[in-house]
Amino acid sequence: xxxxxxxxxxxxxxxxxxxxxxxxxxxxxxxxxxxxxxxxxxxxxxxxxxxxxxxxxxxxxxxxxxxxxxxxxxxxxxxxxxxxxxxxxxxxxxxxxxxxxxxxxxxxxxxxxxxxxxxxxxxx
Numbered sequence: 001x002x003x004x005x006x007x008x009x010x011x012x013x014x015x016x017x018x019x020x021x022x023x024x025x026x027x028x029x030x031x032x033x034x035x036x037x038x039x040x041x042x043x044x045x046x047x048x049x050x051x052x053x054x055x056x057x058x059x060x061x062x063x064x065x066x067x068x069x070x071x072x073x074x075x076x077x078x079x080x081x082x083x084x085x086x087x088x089x090x091x092x093x094x095x096x097x098x099x100x101x102x103x104x105x106x107x108x109x110x111x112x113x114x115x116x117x118x119x120x121x122x123x124x
Contacts, residue, residue, distance in 0.1 A: 007031040008117065009050040009078075011041045011067065013059040017106070021054060028114060038062035042070065049078060052120040054113075057084035057091065065091075068098050079120030083108055 008030050010021045018034040025032050033050070035041040039062060041053075053071075055064035062070070064082045071078060082095045085106040092103045102116035 006121075007033060007048075007050050009033055009035065009041060009053045010055075011035045011038055011053065011059070011064070012056040012083075013037060014056070017056065024110060024113075025117070030117070038064070038067035038070065041067065045076070049076070051079070052117050053078045053080045054117075055080060055082055057082050057095070058086050065095050065098060068095070068100060072099060081113070081116050081120060 008025055010018055010025075010032055012018050012021070012034075013036055015036070018036070022032045022034055033044070035044065037059060038055070041055075055067050057064040064080075064084070068080050068082070071080075077099075079101045080099065081102045081104070082100045083104050083106055084091070087105050095103045101120045102112075104112060104116070
């Protein structure tokens with residue numbers, strides 16, 4: 001695998017969320033790459049690893065939590081922030097126990113997301 005660089009991966013099945021988050025982070029001088037599924041993101045990893053991953057919890061085929069777990073099983077450690085429009089009881093705790101550095105309900109407050117990315121990229 002390629003070395004970690006200073007870019008943020010965004011994984012969400014909603015194109016409008018991908019676009020909005022890419023613009024938001026781009027405004028803070030972060031380079032972003034967007035992916036419409038966890039599988040698409042995993043397939044891209046031989047080309048380089050991000051400094052941080054922002055993943056939607058509720059996606060078809062592979063949830064954000066399942067993506068995080070799949071990466072861990074492969075021995076890949078990417079600081080991960082989980083976002084969701086459908087928070088469920090206990091889900092925050094499950095994601096954090098699985099290694100997420102932050103968990104936010106949509107719409108994500110800009111400052112909270114920026115802070116979480118700053119913390120995640122310092123760890124990674």
